[in-house]
Ligand SMILES: [Fe+2]
């Protein structure tokens with residue numbers, strides 16, 4: 001199933017084995033991503049309240065609700081391991097992706113949707129690799145559930161981008177974004193984070 005994701009690089013199992021050596025740090029990073037994803041959906045909801053497509057508010061609030069639920073689950077898993085949320089978090093991967101967003105009108109909303117789709121898609125892949133490698137039963141089933149949830153988010157964002165931009169324009173921009181994502185991910189330093197460099201991404 002991981003092979004079917006349209007990403008331009010694949011994460012090796014060795015990445016998951018390495019980041020799972022520090023589950024608390026990994027969960028702290030992960031919690032921030034869920035929080036950011038919830039904020040991002042609420043931000044898009046506020047910014048374009050139903051101007052582009054029908055059902056915008058419903059879609060964004062439903063994503064935000066899912067992400068808030070994920071955050072609650074991560075924070076529970078973290079607490080069970082004696083960890084707690086840190087106050088600050090750096091995510092150079094997401095920042096580099098957000099820098100791709102064009103400013104103004106349809107280009108901006110489409111790019112915001114595509115960048116959101118990209119982050120969901122890569123997270124989905126990483127949760128899939130983590131689910132396959134985690135020895136802890138709780139983490140394994142958690143990552144498996146997240147794989148499915150982030151997969152549906154990626155599809156929702158991509159569908160909205162296609163609706164707004166039209167299929168050919170959305171596909172062309174999506175192809176550029178997928179290329180950029182593989183490059184940006186490869187530039188990330190290694191470490192116990194969901195979007196860290198693996199040192200061995202395989203280009204496809
Ligand atoms: Fe999530």
Ligand SMILES: [Fe+2]
Pocket residue numbers: 037067120149150153
């Ligand atoms: Fe998500």
